Amino acid sequence: MPLCTRASVFSTAAAALIGLQTLASPAHSGVFEPEMFELDNGMQVVVVTNRSAPVVTHMVWYRVGAADETPGVSGIAHFLEHLMFRGTDSLDDGEFSRIVGRNGGQDNAFTSWDMTAYFQNVAVDRLPLVMEMEADRMVNLALDADIVDTERSVIIEERRERIDDNPSSRLSEQMLAALYQNHPYGRPIIGWEHEMAELSLEDAAEFYETWYAPNNAILIVSGDIDAAELRPLAERIYGPIPSRPVPERARPQEPEVAIARRIVLTDPNVQQPSWRRFYLAPSYARGATEHAYALQVLNEIFGAGTTSRLYEALVLDQGIAVGAGSAYSPVYFDETEIGIFVAPNGDVDPEVIEAAVDAEIALLLSEGVEEWEVESAKERLVLAAIYARDSLGGPARTLGRALTAGVGIDVVEEWPERIGAVTADDIMAAAHAVLRPGRSVTGLLLPGDPEAETGQESAQ
Amino acid sequence: MTRYARWIAGLAGLALAAALPAGNGAKAVEVQHVITPLGLEAWLIQNDRIPVISIEFAFPGGLTTDPEGKEGLTNLVSYLLDEGAGNIESRDFQNLLNDRAIDLYFTPGVDHFYGTMRTTALHAEEAFDLLRLALTAPRFDAEAVERMRAAVLADIRRTVADPSWMARRAFYEVAYPGHPFGRPSRGTAATLGGLTTDDLHDFVARRFTRDGLVIGVAGDIDADTLAIALDTVFGALPETSDFEPIAPPGPPPVGESILVQRDGPQSSMLVVQNGVDREDPDYYAALVMNQILGASALRSRLGRELRERRGLTYGITSWLRETELVDLLMVAGQLSNENVPEALTQTRAVWLEMAQGGVTEDEVSDSVAYLTGSFPLLFTSSEGIAGMLVWAQLEGMGIDFIEDRTARLEAVTADQVSRLAAELLDGDGLTAVVVGNPPDAFQADTVLSAEEMAERELDAGL
Structure with a gap:
C-alpha cells in the first residue's frame, strides 16, 4: 500500500545508499552503468540492465513531493499518491493493483519531500501492460467525491499509526519542525492532521494537473531489459502524452538562526528513552555542497556501526548506552540534516549521554581524524556499495532519488572516485562547518506523564 | 587471520x-x-x-x-x-x-x-x-x-x-x-x-x-x-544435537475477547483462529484462500471492506502462521479506538460471507496467478535466493520446488477453496485481541493492562 518514506532520513543504512561500486569488475567504470535517453515530450528514461532473473522493476518518478505543497495544504502529495490507485477513466477503483496482482506482480508507491514514485515488479513479458496502466493514470485519473472522503480517513489512520501512536516518530516530527523554521522539510510528509482533514478533491486535482506531466517524470526500468528493447515501448506508450509547463521548484530557504533548540517528549508509553540531535547539513544540491562527500566519510567514522567512534566511546568504553550512531544522506533537493541517535543503557541520565556526545564532538573538532580512520572508512563505504547491485529495485531507487533531488546521475556513477578523493582536511572542514550548536536541535524521549513536564520547544 | x-x-x-x-x-x-x-x-x-x-x-x-x-x-x-x-x-x-x-x-x-x-x-x-x-x-x-x-x-x-x-x-x-x-x-x-x-x-x-x-x-x-x-x-561441529523436543500445546481458544488497556489514539487489533498444517492436503488451497481473504490490503476482501469502502484502517492484513506445532490464521490492523467494534463486525462478516458463499473462479485464478507469478521476484538478490533455498528445504520440498509449488497452486480449484472456507472459517469463533482504548461496545472476557504487562516483562525480580 502507498506509504511515505521517512527511512531515508533516519536509517543509518541510508548513509551509504547512494554509494555503489563494482570493485571486482574492472571492465565497469561506473556504478550501475545506466543507459539514458529522453522522449520527445521531455520524459527522461533510465535503464539498468540486470539479467539475473526474467523480471523487471518498472518505476515512474515525479519531480514533486511534500516540500512542493502550497502552505496550508500539507499532505496533498501523499494523498494524491493514494488516490492514484483509485480509478481512472478506464480503470475501476482498485482495479490497478488487482490487474498487477493477477499478472503475478507487486505494486506500490511512496512519497517523500522531493519526489513521488510508483512502481511495479513484474515478469519482463508483463512490462508493456504495467507501462500502459502507469501512462493511463498519468493523464486520466478519475477522482470521485465519495472515494476522496473514504481515502482521507485512510491517510488519517495512517498518520495515527505511523506518528501519533508512536512517541519516537512524534519526537522526530517535532525536531524537524524545530530544525527547519522556514523550509518545508519541517512539515511532515504525511501532513498535519488538521490540514489533512480539509484536503479536498479540488486540492488533489490541482496538484495532479500542476505537477503530473511527462516532462516532470522519470521512467526507470531495471532488470532483464536494455535500452534498445525499452525504447520502442516507451516511445509508443509514454511518448504520445503531451508535455506542458510545470512550475519551478523554489522552496524558501533557512535563515541563520544561531540558537540551539531542544525538544522534550514525555509519554507514559515510552519504556526505552532516546537521545538524538539533528544538525542542518548540505545536500549534494544545496547549501555548502562542497562538504557533502566529506560528511559521508565523517559519518562513517563517527557513527556508522559497531566500530564507530560513538559506539566505541558510549557503548564499549563508558557503558552508558546500548546503541549509538549517526545518519546522513545528501540526496535531497535542499539543505538536509545529519542526525545522531543514542539509546541510553538502563536508567542512565540523558544529560550524561549528551555530555558524552558533546565530548566526542569536541574531541573530533580539536584533535581531528586519523589518517587510518579515513582510509578504512572510505574502503568500507566503497566495499559495502557492491551490495547495491545485488538487488532488482535498489539501483532504480538510488538513481530515482538522485534525479528527483536535482542532481545528475554522476553523483551515483562517480561516487566511488569522489569518496576516494576525500582527505582528512576535507573532513575537518566539513565537521567545523556543520557541527555547530546554533544549527541544531536536540531531542529527548522520556517515559512519564506528559502533563508533568514541558513538551515545548525552548531556547537553550 | x-x-x-x-x-x-x-x-x-x-x-x-x-x-x-x-x-x-x-x-x-x-x-x-x-x-x-x-x-x-x-x-x-x-x-x-x-x-x-x-x-x-x-x-x-x-x-x-x-x-x-x-x-x-x-x-x-x-x-x-x-x-x-x-x-x-x-x-x-x-x-x-x-x-x-x-x-x-x-x-x-x-x-x-x-x-x-x-x-x-x-x-x-x-x-x-x-x-x-x-x-x-x-x-x-x-x-x-x-x-x-x-x-x-x-x-x-x-x-x-x-x-x-x-x-x-x-x-x-x-x-x-x-x-x-x-x-x-x-x-x-x-x-x-x-x-x-x-x-x-x-x-x-x-x-x-x-x-x-x-x-x-x-x-x-x-x-x-x-x-x-x-x-x-x-565440518568440526558435532554429529548430533541434544535437546528435548517440546510437546504440542492444545488448540487455540475459540471466540475469546481479550482487551489490553492502553492509552493512545488508536487500537491494535489481532484476530485469530485455527490455521492449516503444512502437511494438510488443503494447505495450498489455504494459501489461495488467505490471498482472497486478506493477504494484501489493496487486493483482498478484508482490504476492500475495511479500507477501500469504509476507510476504517490504513493497513489490514491476514496471514497463515505456520510453525511445527501451532498453525493459525491471523489478521492484524491498527485503527482509531472508536472504529474497533465496526472493524470486528466487518471482519466477521467477511468470514461469514466466504464460509457460506465460497469464492469465485476469478478470485481463485487471480490469486493463483499472483502466488505463482510473484514467486520469481523473491529470487532477485543473493540474500533473497539463499533464504528461499533454506525455506524450500525446511518445507520438505525437492530441488524442483519452483515447479512443484507452481503445479500444486495451479491445481487448486474454487470448489476446494469454498469447501475449505466452509469447514475452516468460523466468524463467531474468532478470538479477538484489542490493545487500546475501544468503546464499551467491545466486550472482553479477559481484561489486561498494558502497563502491568510491560512491568512484568521488565521486572528484574530484585
Whole structure:
C-alpha cells in the first residue's frame, strides 16, 4: 500500500545508499552503468540492465513531493499518491493493483519531500501492460467525491499509526519542525492532521494537473531489459502524452538562526528513552555542497556501526548506552540534516549521554581524524556499495532519488572516485562547518506523564 | 587471520544440478545440490554477474526450546556469536567484519536458529573463516555478555511500547498458558538476568550440530569451492544435537475477547483462529484462500471492506502462521479506538460471507496467478535466493520446488477453496485481541493492562 518514506532520513543504512561500486569488475567504470535517453515530450528514461532473473522493476518518478505543497495544504502529495490507485477513466477503483496482482506482480508507491514514485515488479513479458496502466493514470485519473472522503480517513489512520501512536516518530516530527523554521522539510510528509482533514478533491486535482506531466517524470526500468528493447515501448506508450509547463521548484530557504533548540517528549508509553540531535547539513544540491562527500566519510567514522567512534566511546568504553550512531544522506533537493541517535543503557541520565556526545564532538573538532580512520572508512563505504547491485529495485531507487533531488546521475556513477578523493582536511572542514550548536536541535524521549513536564520547544 | 591452505586445491564436492524454469520460462534458474566431501549438503544457485556471496543456514530448534526459567537464552546467543570468537576479542572481531564489509547475523525463529552471511567475493575466505569461528568457538566474554544483555533489555523496553507486539504477546499468553508458546521468547528482565556464560556455552555445544542442518547459498561461488568452504565452516561441529523436543500445546481458544488497556489514539487489533498444517492436503488451497481473504490490503476482501469502502484502517492484513506445532490464521490492523467494534463486525462478516458463499473462479485464478507469478521476484538478490533455498528445504520440498509449488497452486480449484472456507472459517469463533482504548461496545472476557504487562516483562525480580 502507498506509504511515505521517512527511512531515508533516519536509517543509518541510508548513509551509504547512494554509494555503489563494482570493485571486482574492472571492465565497469561506473556504478550501475545506466543507459539514458529522453522522449520527445521531455520524459527522461533510465535503464539498468540486470539479467539475473526474467523480471523487471518498472518505476515512474515525479519531480514533486511534500516540500512542493502550497502552505496550508500539507499532505496533498501523499494523498494524491493514494488516490492514484483509485480509478481512472478506464480503470475501476482498485482495479490497478488487482490487474498487477493477477499478472503475478507487486505494486506500490511512496512519497517523500522531493519526489513521488510508483512502481511495479513484474515478469519482463508483463512490462508493456504495467507501462500502459502507469501512462493511463498519468493523464486520466478519475477522482470521485465519495472515494476522496473514504481515502482521507485512510491517510488519517495512517498518520495515527505511523506518528501519533508512536512517541519516537512524534519526537522526530517535532525536531524537524524545530530544525527547519522556514523550509518545508519541517512539515511532515504525511501532513498535519488538521490540514489533512480539509484536503479536498479540488486540492488533489490541482496538484495532479500542476505537477503530473511527462516532462516532470522519470521512467526507470531495471532488470532483464536494455535500452534498445525499452525504447520502442516507451516511445509508443509514454511518448504520445503531451508535455506542458510545470512550475519551478523554489522552496524558501533557512535563515541563520544561531540558537540551539531542544525538544522534550514525555509519554507514559515510552519504556526505552532516546537521545538524538539533528544538525542542518548540505545536500549534494544545496547549501555548502562542497562538504557533502566529506560528511559521508565523517559519518562513517563517527557513527556508522559497531566500530564507530560513538559506539566505541558510549557503548564499549563508558557503558552508558546500548546503541549509538549517526545518519546522513545528501540526496535531497535542499539543505538536509545529519542526525545522531543514542539509546541510553538502563536508567542512565540523558544529560550524561549528551555530555558524552558533546565530548566526542569536541574531541573530533580539536584533535581531528586519523589518517587510518579515513582510509578504512572510505574502503568500507566503497566495499559495502557492491551490495547495491545485488538487488532488482535498489539501483532504480538510488538513481530515482538522485534525479528527483536535482542532481545528475554522476553523483551515483562517480561516487566511488569522489569518496576516494576525500582527505582528512576535507573532513575537518566539513565537521567545523556543520557541527555547530546554533544549527541544531536536540531531542529527548522520556517515559512519564506528559502533563508533568514541558513538551515545548525552548531556547537553550 | 588464518587462511585456507586448501582453498583453491580441488577437493571436489559432488554436485547434482536441476535446471528449473523461473517466471515465464524464458530463463532457467539452476539449483545445484552440493554434497561436500564430509557429507554436508547444501543447495546453491550460482551467479557470477555480481561479486557477492550470500549463505543462509538453519539449525533445528528455536525460541520455544528455552527451558522454563531460562527464557531468552536462544535470543541472547543470537546477539553474541559475532562478539568475539577463538582468540579474537569482540572489538577485533567487529573490526574484521566491518573492514571487509561482511554482514553476519543470527536470527532465532520459532522452530529454527538461522544464520546469514553476506560477503563480497573478494573477502570470501576471511568471511567463511569468521563464520567458522563464530559457530565453533564463540568467546562469550563477560563484557560482551553484559553489553548484549543490556541491548536485549533495551529491545524489550522498545517493543513493550508497541501495541501490535503487545497484542501478539497477550494472545499467546492467554492462548497457551504454561506452554513455551505462551512464554516471552526474548525472556523477561528477570530470566535474562539469570542466564550465565555456562548456559551460553552449553547451548552452542548441544545445538550447533550437523544433523538437521540446512544450507542455502547464492552468488559468485562454484560448487567445488563451496563444498570445501562448507566443510571448513561446519565440518568440526558435532554429529548430533541434544535437546528435548517440546510437546504440542492444545488448540487455540475459540471466540475469546481479550482487551489490553492502553492509552493512545488508536487500537491494535489481532484476530485469530485455527490455521492449516503444512502437511494438510488443503494447505495450498489455504494459501489461495488467505490471498482472497486478506493477504494484501489493496487486493483482498478484508482490504476492500475495511479500507477501500469504509476507510476504517490504513493497513489490514491476514496471514497463515505456520510453525511445527501451532498453525493459525491471523489478521492484524491498527485503527482509531472508536472504529474497533465496526472493524470486528466487518471482519466477521467477511468470514461469514466466504464460509457460506465460497469464492469465485476469478478470485481463485487471480490469486493463483499472483502466488505463482510473484514467486520469481523473491529470487532477485543473493540474500533473497539463499533464504528461499533454506525455506524450500525446511518445507520438505525437492530441488524442483519452483515447479512443484507452481503445479500444486495451479491445481487448486474454487470448489476446494469454498469447501475449505466452509469447514475452516468460523466468524463467531474468532478470538479477538484489542490493545487500546475501544468503546464499551467491545466486550472482553479477559481484561489486561498494558502497563502491568510491560512491568512484568521488565521486572528484574530484585
